Amino acid sequence: MIATEEMQDGMVIALPDEADDVLEGTVLLVDQPHAPEPMDLIAELAARRQERSPLIPVWLKSRADALQVLKWQAEHTGYVLAYHVLRGPKYAVKLAARSPAGAWRLLVELLRWLFDMEGRPVRRAAATKEEATDYLALSRQRDDRVKARLWTVLVGAITLLLVGIFVAVAAPTWAHWAIVGVLVSAAGLIGSPADKPLLDRAVVPSHVRKLTSDQVVDALGSLGISAINQAIGKNGRGITFPAPIMRDGPGWRAEVDLPLGVTVSEVLDKRDKLASGLRRALGCVWPEPVSEEHPGRLVLWVGDQEMRNARQPAWPLLKSGQVSLFDPIPYGSDQRGRPIKVLLMFANVLIGSMPRYGKTFALRVLLLACALDPLAELRLFELKGTGDLSALEKVAHHYAKGATDSAKAACVASLAEVYAELDRRAEVIDGLPRHQAPEFKVTPELAARRDLGLHPTVVAIDECQELFSDDEYGQEAAKYATAIIKRGPALGIILILATQRPDKDSLPKAISANAGIRICLRVMGWQENDMILGTGMHQAGVKATMFTLNDKGISWAVGIAEDPLIVRSAYLDGPTSELIAERAYQLRLAAGTLSGQAIGQEPAKRASYDLLADVLTVTTAKEEKVWNSTIVDRLAELRPDAYGQWAGLEDDAKTATLTARLKEYGVKTEDTWGRDTAGKGRNRKGFNRADVAEALAKRKI
Numbered sequence: 236m237i238a239t240e241e242m243q244d245g246m247v248i249a250l251p252d253e254a255d256d257v258l259e260g261t262v263l264l265v266d267q268p269h270a271p272e273p274m275d276l277i278a279e280l281a282a283r284r285q286e287r288s289p290l291i292p293v294w295l296k297s298r299a300d301a302l303q304v305l306k307w308q309a310e311h312t313g314y315v316l317a318y319h320v321l322r323g324p325k326y327a328v329k330l331a332a333r334s335p336a337g338a339w340r341l342l343v344e345l346l347r348w349l350f351d352m353e354g355r356p357v358r359r360a361a362a363t364k365e366e367a368t369d370y371l372a373l374s375r376q377r378d379d380r381v382k383a384r385l386w387t388v389l390v391g392a393i394t395l396l397l398v399g400i401f402v403a404v405a406a407p408t409w410a411h412w413a414i415v416g417v418l419v420s421a422a423g424l425i426g427s428p429a430d431k432p433l434l435d436r437a438v439v440p441s442h443v444r445k446l447t448s449d450q451v452v453d454a455l456g457s458l459g460i461s462a463i464n465q466a467i468g469k470n471g472r473g474i475t476f477p478a479p480i481m482r483d484g485p486g487w488r489a490e491v492d493l494p495l496g497v498t499v500s501e502v503l504d505k506r507d508k509l510a511s512g513l514r515r516a517l518g519c520v521w522p523e524p525v526s527e528e529h530p531g532r533l534v535l536w537v538g539d540q541e542m543r544n545a546r547q548p549a550w551p552l553l554k555s556g557q558v559s560l561f562d563p564i565p566y567g568s569d570q571r572g573r574p575i576k577v578l579l580m581f582a583n584v585l586i587g588s589m590p591r592y593g594k595t596f597a598l599r600v601l602l603l604a605c606a607l608d609p610l611a612e613l614r615l616f617e618l619k620g621t622g623d624l625s626a627l628e629k630v631a632h633h634y635a636k637g638a639t640d641s642a643k644a645a646c647v648a649s650l651a652e653v654y655a656e657l658d659r660r661a662e663v664i665d666g667l668p669r670h671q672a673p674e675f676k677v678t679p680e681l682a683a684r685r686d687l688g689l690h691p692t693v694v695a696i697d698e699c700q701e702l703f704s705d706d707e708y709g710q711e712a713a714k715y716a717t718a719i720i721k722r723g724p725a726l727g728i729i730l731i732l733a734t735q736r737p738d739k740d741s742l743p744k745a746i747s748a749n750a751g752i753r754i755c756l757r758v759m760g761w762q763e764n765d766m767i768l769g770t771g772m773h774q775a776g777v778k779a780t781m782f783t784l785n786d787k788g789i790s791w792a793v794g795i796a797e798d799p800l801i802v803r804s805a806y807l808d809g810p811t812s813e814l815i816a817e818r819a820y821q822l823r824l825a826a827g828t829l830s831g832q833a834i835g836q837e838p839a840k841r842a843s844y845d846l847l848a849d850v851l852t853v854t855t856a857k858e859e860k861v862w863n864s865t866i867v868d869r870l871a872e873l874r875p876d877a878y879g880q881w882a883g884l885e886d887d888a889k890t891a892t893l894t895a896r897l898k899e900y901g902v903k904t905e906d907t908w909g910r911d912t913a914g915k916g917r918n919r920k921g922f923n924r925a926d927v928a929e930a931l932a933k934r935k936i
């Protein structure tokens with residue numbers, strides 16, 4: 236049998252079993268010489284293009300960033316100058332104290348030069364070895380040299396004396412002092428010991444403390460990740476920085492290639508340790524993955540100030556302006572203070588977080604911007620009941636608040652209208668000449684035509700878990716919301732959902748899977764993170780679990796830009812929201828686009844029906860016991876608008892739905908013997924018709 240063994244220089248050599256046998260086999264180089272194939276070469280060149288450093292530094296690409304950097308540089312220079320100016324007197328005293336030593340050093344050097352002291356060891360050596368000729372030649376050379384130098388010094392001294400007398404007589408007093416100052420300073424500088432520099436180190440204040448590669452390496456080394464420790468250990472390969480650390484907005488940006496096998500995700504899990512290693516506040520330290528690079532490429536942005544304390548740019552629509560939902564609307568800012576906009580048209584939004592971390596505030600910012608598009612129809616449901624969206628009631632087509640039955644019923648009724656609207660809008664678009672809707676979707680021109688009714692429609696449900704987990708309304712609402720989230724975007728219908736309980740019962744998978752824009756504020760676990768941001772996001776390093784107690788309003792946002800972003804929503808409190816909503820109202824009044832409840836119309840009503848009476852209608856007195864699934868099909872035929880969606884469910888789901896609904900009226904279901912459509916007898920869940928009749932009678936009493 237032949238074994239292989241690795242040798243130095245990366246060779247793998249085949250060895251025979253017996254050590255004393257003759258060596259046989261081929262020597263394989265582990266690192267093969269590279270002979271690029273044509274296709275290989277193209278791929279390699281494309282990859283190498285990505286490695287190029289940007290022609291223009293990142294900070295110069297945006298005016299705001301460039302201004303920030305220049306501002307910082309000016310502030311920094313000003314600080315250093317002021318620091319040294321303030322210490323001017325201290326430096327003067329130091330110079331004066333060091334000047335005698337400097338003068339002495341100068342005199343000694345002059346005498347050494349004058350008497351050619353540097354040649355002394357050679358002359359002495361010649362004398363010791365008794366080499367008379369050499370010694371005489373060297374002495375002659377020294378005498379000539381000393382003579383010439385004496386003359387130079389003499390002329391120099393007389394010139395200086397004359398200049399001195401002239402200055403003493405002719406120059407003003409300030410010039411005397413200036414000259415004395417310069418001479419003393421020069422002597423002081425010469426007399427300064429090499430290990431004691433004259434200038435103190437300008438201690439840079441913490442809010443503009445520079446980030447250095449040493450700090451980054453030390454901080455990474457403090458995370459307790461063994462592969463990092465090995466890499467920075469004695470024989471490790473170290474940690475590499477593909478780009479220099481530079482200013483980026485109000486902070487520093489370091490790009491780091493983590494050691495082989497370490498992912499950014501592992502670092503994100505230890506953001507607090509990283510901040511401790513960097514000796515910065517947690518709110519200043521923002522590690523991010525770089526999606527277009529390998530999973531070990533980390534961008535570490537370290538802000539001068541904590542994100543929550545940093546001054547946020549004012550919301551651009553705060554005082555004036557209106558929007559078109561076909562353009563990105565202002566939402567907030569990132570860690571670097573750059574404004575972040577969101578294009579809502581042709582998308583849906585899912586916002587999630589633990590309670591009290593800023594969901595409703597985030598939702599309200601988006602809705603206030605929507606309100607400032609006079610064409611947008613707003614259907615707003617705030618199922619918490621605290622009135623966070625009440626400022627917008629005056630501009631809303633439909634509005635309801637509270638976790639009450641009536642608010643949920645109003646929400647489902649409004650969703651049902653929008654659901655029906657999907658087909659109507661699709662037909663309208665289909666009927667248009669192709670050049671008017673070339674992409675089979677709403678355009679700004681079509682949205683502006685009142686006759687078509689294709690204006691943007693925004694349906695927002697805050698605390699949507701209240702609706703989707705409701706026994707009575709949940710299934711119906713989920714059905715409408717799923718259809719709207721899938722088909723709505725192309726038809727100008729935008730669904731915005733906010734929830735504090737992102738689990739599968741509170742947020743059906745079909746809905747969470749189809750949201751284009753996802754905003755996740757602080758959550759506790761990876762499941763909630765991925766439910767809101769999308770499967771695999773936590774693994775990929777997009778972790779809203781890294782936010783802390785103080786990170787209110789700060790979220791990971793996916794779908795806003797090519798890469799996930801950390802965004803802080805604009806902070807618009809209640810009174811500010813009222814003012815903006817009032818402006819929106821005036822805009823709509825002028826445009827004549829107020830509608831629905833905003834002009835006093837009745838809210839949408841859910842089709843009313845009586846389940847118990849309907850069950851009796853679809854069964855005959857002879858059917859003492861019937862299967863749930865059979866009755867669901869009959870009910871759907873009787874009242875498609877009310878029960879139609881049940882008919883589309885799987886058999887088991889049909890049974891479970893009716894069981895849950897009958898239970899609300901105290902009607903029990905049990906295993907019931909019956910025959911299926913093929914005539915085969917078996918047991919399935921069913922109920923006694925008499926129980927339904929009794930429940931109905933009791934209710935009427």
Ligand SMILES: Nc1ncnc2c1ncn2[C@@H]1O[C@H](COP(=O)(O)OP(=O)(O)OP(=O)(O)O)[C@@H](O)[C@H]1O
Binds near residue numbers: 591735804
């Ligand atoms: N962008 C922000 N900047 C600073 N603070 C914010 C921001 N957004 C929200 N907050 C703070 O967070 C608090 C909670 O916000 P909000 O009411 O939106 O939370 P929530 O997640 O909707 O809570 P709940 O789940 O109870 O409804 C607010 O009172 C506000 O002070």
